[in-house]
Amino acid sequence: MSCEYFILTKPGDKSINYDGKNQIMCCLNDKVYILPKNNINYYINNGLFEKNLIDWCKKFCGKDKNMLDIGAHSGTYTISLADHCNHVYSFEPQKMTYYSLCGSVALSNIKNATCINIGLGSEEQVGKQTLNIVSLDGGGSSLHINNNHILQREEIEIRTLDSFNIENVGFIKIDIEDNELQALQFGQNTLKNSNYPKILFEMNSENPQLLDFLKGLEYDIVNVNNCNCNNMFLAVHKSDDQNIIY
Structure with a gap:
């Protein structure tokens, strides 16, 4: 299995120049995204x-806070939000x-991002684990076997979040x-020492254990329904006084 990539350097609302032979999309913009070619029609439109x-x-x-992009994929969140953070x-x-991801960071000349070729998990998962790849663009890849057809398996390294301090x-x-x-669960010291930051997470199916864990840390959970993302949720700690419009 292989995946081809192309370069996207366009904001979502501007016109582009498209060279179909080289699969390069470009316009004047200071951010560069190297993205899977199989999704090119979506990106064009x-x-x-x-x-x-x-x-x-x-x-x-x-600007005075760090961000964690866990499951960064090709770096759309990292590249887009780096200018708004101290470090990603x-x-x-x-x-x-x-x-x-590394190519996007380098081509965008982003100096405040660290790309880490590690997956995060529990202490029991630390070490070598098998990642099940279920799509050509790498999206949906999981340590857990689900109903998706597995295209390929890859050995990856797992560490706990807290081990990075x-x-x-x-x-x-x-x-x-x-x-x-x-x-x-194995990043609780990181959460506590940072006064329980906001957490944006995806949940494609019911996961009561995850919700109960976050609620046990005194997070409130809300479905993000203002961005056409029905499977995305935001966890906001009860001590957080930022007024958020959903």
């Missing part, structure tokens, strides 16, 4: 996936998507296909 949601998340970042730590365990976290985006609970 709409720009980035979840662009409205990414723009909404800018209000949760801070981007975790992506799958090799090909990690390479596109990252401080002063203001915002977390996490999308790691049903391993969110394990990653956050």
Whole structure:
């Protein structure tokens, strides 16, 4: 299995020049995204996936705070939000998507992002694990076997979030296909030491254990319904006094 990539350097609302032979899309913009070619028609017509949601998340970042992009994929959140953060730590365990993440960061000349070729999980998962790849663009890849057809398997490295000792976290985006609970359970010191930052997470099916865990840490959970993303949720700690419009 292989995935071809192209370069996107367009904001979602501007025209583009498209060279079909070289699969390069470009216009005047200071951000560069290396993205899977198989989604090219969507990008031509709409720009980035979840662009409205990414723009909404800018209000949760801070120039004096760090961000965690857990399950960074090709880096759309990392690239788009880096200017609004002190530093972004981007975790992506799958090799090909990690390479596109690094390329996007380098071509965008972003100096305040660290790309980490590691997956996050529990202490029991630490070490070598098998990642099940279920799509050509790497999306949906999971440690957990589900009903999706597995195209390929890849050995990846897992560590706990707390083992990185990252401080002063203001915002977390996490999308790691049903391993969110394990990653956050073994990142509790990171959450506590950063005064419980906001957490944006995806939940494609019911996951009462994850919700109960977050509620046990005194997070309120709301469905993000203002950005056409019905499967995205925001966890906001009860001590957080920021007024948020959903």
